[in-house]
Amino acid sequence: MRAFDYVRAGDTAEALREAGGAETRFIAGGTNLLDLMKLEVMAPGKLVDINRLDLGGIEATGEGGLRIGALVTNSDLAADARVRRDWPVLSRALLAGASGQLRNKATTGGNLLQRTRCYYFYDRGEPCNKREPGSGCAARDGMNRILAILGTSEHCIATHPSDMAVAMRALGARVEVEGQGGAREIALEDFYRLPGDTPHIETVLEPGQLITAVILPPPAGGRQIYRKVRDRSSYAFALVSVAAVVAVENGRIAKAQLAFGGLGPMPWRDADVEDALVGETPSAALFDRAADILLAEAKGHGGNDFKIPLTRRTLAAVLTQATEADQ
Amino acid sequence: MQFQLDVNGERHALDLDTRTSLLDALRDHLGLTGSKKGCDHGQCGACTVMVNGRRINSCLTLACMHEGDEITTIEGLGRPDDLSPLQRAFVEHDGYQCGYCTPGQICSATAMIEEIKAGWPSNVTDDLEAQVEASIEEISERMSGNLCRCSCYPGIVDAIRQVAREEARA
Ligand SMILES: Cc1cc2nc3c(=O)[nH]c(=O)nc-3n(C[C@H](O)[C@H](O)[C@H](O)COP(=O)(O)OP(=O)(O)OC[C@H]3O[C@@H](n4cnc5c(N)ncnc54)[C@H](O)[C@@H]3O)c2cc1C
Ligand code: SF4
Ligand code: FES
Ligand code: FES
Numbered sequence: 001m002r003a004f005d006y007v008r009a010g011d012t013a014e015a016l017r018e019a020g021g022a023e024t025r026f027i028a029g030g031t032n033l034l035d036l037m038k039l040e041v042m043a044p045g046k047l048v049d050i051n052r053l054d055l056g057g058i059e060a061t062g063e064g065g066l067r068i069g070a071l072v073t074n075s076d077l078a079a080d081a082r083v084r085r086d087w088p089v090l091s092r093a094l095l096a097g098a099s100g101q102l103r104n105k106a107t108t109g110g111n112l113l114q115r116t117r118c119y120y121f122y123d124r125g126e127p128c129n130k131r132e133p134g135s136g137c138a139a140r141d142g143m144n145r146i147l148a149i150l151g152t153s154e155h156c157i158a159t160h161p162s163d164m165a166v167a168m169r170a171l172g173a174r175v176e177v178e179g180q181g182g183a184r185e186i187a188l189e190d191f192y193r194l195p196g197d198t199p200h201i202e203t204v205l206e207p208g209q210l211i212t213a214v215i216l217p218p219p220a221g222g223r224q225i226y227r228k229v230r231d232r233s234s235y236a237f238a239l240v241s242v243a244a245v246v247a248v249e250n251g252r253i254a255k256a257q258l259a260f261g262g263l264g265p266m267p268w269r270d271a272d273v274e275d276a277l278v279g280e281t282p283s284a285a286l287f288d289r290a291a292d293i294l295l296a297e298a299k300g301h302g303g304n305d306f307k308i309p310l311t312r313r314t315l316a317a318v319l320t321q322a323t324e325a326d327q
Numbered sequence: 328m329q330f331q332l333d334v335n336g337e338r339h340a341l342d343l344d345t346r347t348s349l350l351d352a353l354r355d356h357l358g359l360t361g362s363k364k365g366c367d368h369g370q371c372g373a374c375t376v377m378v379n380g381r382r383i384n385s386c387l388t389l390a391c392m393h394e395g396d397e398i399t400t401i402e403g404l405g406r407p408d409d410l411s412p413l414q415r416a417f418v419e420h421d422g423y424q425c426g427y428c429t430p431g432q433i434c435s436a437t438a439m440i441e442e443i444k445a446g447w448p449s450n451v452t453d454d455l456e457a458q459v460e461a462s463i464e465e466i467s468e469r470m471s472g473n474l475c476r477c478s479c480y481p482g483i484v485d486a487i488r489q490v491a492r493e494e495a496r497a
Contacts (some may be wrong), residue, residue: 001346003344003345003346004346005345006328006345006391008392027392028388029388030389030392031369031384031387031388034387034388034389035368035369038368051392060391075355075381075442075447078448079445079446079447079448081456083426084455085345085455085456088455092455095450095452096450098473099369099372099470099471099472100382100438100439100470100471101372101375101382101384102369102436103371103389104381104382105383105384107387113471146445234467234468234471235471235472305424319382
């Protein structure tokens with residue numbers, strides 16, 4: 001690990017002041033940042049510890065939603081009684097991620113900003129445009145079974161590995177950020193960037209900006225499911241995951257909010273898929289048509305070709321379960 | 328950097344490089360070698376300690392971030408002549424072979440039983456709002472962050488289940 005200066009900020013204003021330089025990073029749980037710093041994949045010259053900031057609460061919002069402080073741990077969020085009752089897909093997604101120990105440290109803000117698990121990103125001996133812009137992408141013709149089939153570019157085919165963010169995307173969450181210039185809210189759908197020819201820039205967050213909270217809109221109701229397909233049944237990242245909020249009324253699908261993990265560089269959501277489902281009678285043929293739309297542009301890279309049929313089957317399984325008359 | 332750490336009820340003044348992980352501080356600077364380093368990347372659980380009662384991987388956190396926290400390691404849970412209930416149960420149920428993962432397993436399980444008592448659900452809990460029981464399935468899922476290279480899982484689960492049941496009755 002490279003040497004760095006360490007500053008413990010007492011409040012948000014101090015954290016923002018200290019985070020001026022390009023070489024500076026905030027540290028929250030540290031479970032992703034320190035992992036990458038040990039390998040010198042990331043090497044900030046200064047860390048601003050934000051753990052003493054007052055960003056740890058979960059509060060009801062005026063519109064009937066929840067405001068989740070950026071420092072709320074994944075454990076506390078998953079166990080929150082309101083989340084379990086009214087936004088269960090979020091509890092499910094959190095509980096499907098990492099381990100008990102990691103969830104106790106991982107924070108809401110840090111989870112959103114965790115970086116890809118692409119093997120070549122972690123291996124400084126290999127070319128990787130995300131780690132070292134312009135060096136190439138070893139994954140395209142390498143071991144890419146865990147990588148993306150949607151939203152990729154010739155420069156990068158990495159996935160965003162979070163489970164939590166997939167559920168938040170299905171729920172239509174917003175990210176509250178604060179910088180020297182003040183505070184603003186960004187819809188999660190506008191928060192991440194496609195790789196294009198700048199895969200090292202992953203979000204619209206500017207250097208020195210702090211995530212202060214994530215806002216959930218009022219409860220979406222419906223049946224909520226998080227299904228994660230992975231190489232082992234616990235403590236493994238998703239190959240494919242689906243977060244679903246689905247309601248059926250009078251035999252027809254009245255609501256379908258679907259987000260996907262493991263497929264793209266951001267939690268993936270496709271309005272055309274949802275439009276194709278709403279108003280229709282649930283059937284295997286309908287679910288297949290939804291998968292056709294979702295996967296129309298999907299592109300495998302050899303090792304991850306299997307994700308295309310796997311996504312089709314996982315989506316069908318989730319929609320079948322979500323629309324069954326009685327459970 | 329100068330800072331203090333409260334470990335197992337004792338305060339220590341330290342002057343360490345900011346890069347020092349909590350695990351390295353415990354092992355190399357405080358002589359508490361019970362916590363083990365398996366992977367140094369959050370992947371094995373051998374370094375598990377409790378911070379303010381919660382289990383964490385001490386390899387993925389900086390020592391200097393823990394000033395004011397109450398840190399408990401395996402050395403703080405029991406002594407050879409005064410074992411904690413889980414330490415005793417691991418002996419009774421053959422919950423280890425080489426013993427390398429054991430301190431992490433026991434710290435993890437100690438905090439995990441409290442998580443069950445607090446009603447935290449897990450990935451295998453059917454009803455997110457119901458009180459959970461320390462079933463084999465629940466224990467296996469909740470302990471998945473602790474690997475055992477000797478694969479003593481049956482003994483580990485038996486030991487934890489016994490203590491979780493005793494505590495539920497108490
Ligand atoms: C072995 C292992 C298995 C895992 N498995 C899974 C899994 O199955 N599913 C899953 O979803 N995740 C998994 N994870 C990843 C884990 O969820 C993340 O490491 C964690 O959520 C990151 O949160 P943190 O608070 O520790 O972030 P940190 O490591 O502290 O920070 C991550 C990044 O976010 C920045 N940052 C943090 N907070 C803020 C803020 N408030 N404002 C601005 N910037 C900020 C930091 O500067 C850094 O760049 C796993 C991790 C490990 C090590
Ligand atoms: S897929 Fe992206 S992260 Fe992986 S090697 Fe290519 S550029 Fe790097
Ligand atoms: S040494 Fe910390 S998890 Fe392996
Ligand atoms: S007893 Fe040997 S690793 Fe668990």
